[in-house]
Amino acid sequence: MQAENLNGGQELLCINTEKVYDWIVNEASFDLTLADLDLPVGPTGDLLECTDIDLSTVSCAVTPASLAVDGVPPIVILDRIDQEFVIDGALVTLQLVNIRKNFNVTISVDLVPAMGGGTVEVGSALFTRCEQVILCAPTGTDVSVSYTELDCFVCTADCVTAGTDVDMLTDITVTVRLCQSIQSTFDVTLEITADFCTPRDMLPIPPCPAPTIPPQCPVIFPTTAG
DSSP states (O other), rough: OOOOGGGEEEEEEEEEEEEEEEEEEEEEEEEEOOOOEEOOOTTSSSSGGGEEEEEEEEEEEEOOHHHHHHHSOSEEEEEEEEEEEEEETTTEEEEEEEEEEEEEEEEEEEOOOTTTOOEEEEEOOOOOOOOEEEEOTTTTOEEEEEEEEEEEEEEEEEEEEEETTTTEEEEEEEEEEHHHHHHHHEEEEEEEEEOOOOOOOOOOOOOOOOOOOOOOOTTTSOOOOO
16 A cells, blocks of 8 residues: 655655563662672772771672673563463463573772772672563563663672681671563554654854953053153
8 A cells, every 4th residue: 555645744654663561670789799709909008908098888789680791681581471360351461571680799999098098899790680571562562671660789799818817798688679561562564644743943053253352451551751
C-alpha cells in the first residue's frame, strides 16, 4: 500500500521502536563481606601501616561490572518461568524472572595528616547478587535493568598487622543500596499517522562590536603650560 499525504501535512509512517511489555521500579539493599585487603604503597614508596591511615574514613564505591574489564556482564537473565496469576478476576500468565547482577566494590581510605593526607585506594572485589521479579516477559522479550541510584557505605572495618608484617584491612562489611528500573521489551514496527518534524529557526550571529576607545586621563595629560 502506498502512503498518501494527509490533511495537515501528516503522513502514514512505519517506524521501528520498542514495545514495553512490562516495567517496574524498585529498591533493594544487601550486605557484602570483603576478604582481607593489604594496604597499598604510600606516597613515600613504602607499604602503608595501620598508623598511616584514618580508619574512620574507610569508604567504598560500587559500580556495575564490565564485560571488557571484569570478564562478566553487569546483568545476566538466568531464566524465566511461566506462572499463572489472577489479576482483577482474570487469569493471566506472567513470568518469574531470575536475574544475576555483578558489581565491583572499591575500598578507599584517607591518610593521616602526618602522611600528607589524601585518599588512597586499598583494593576492590567483584560481587554477584541474584533476585527474582514477576514480569510480563514471555520468551523472545528482552529484560533490561538500569540503575537510577547505586551507592554504598562501609559498616565495619579494622586494620591489623599480618604475620608477614604487612598491614591489612580486615572485617570489612559494606551495605549496598540501589534503585533500579526493570523493563521487558520487544522490537516492533508500528504504522502511525504523524507530522514530520521541521527544523528550528537559525539563531542570528551577533554582529562585530564597534571599536572602543580606552579610558582617558585628562587630569594628568596633556598638561597645560602656566
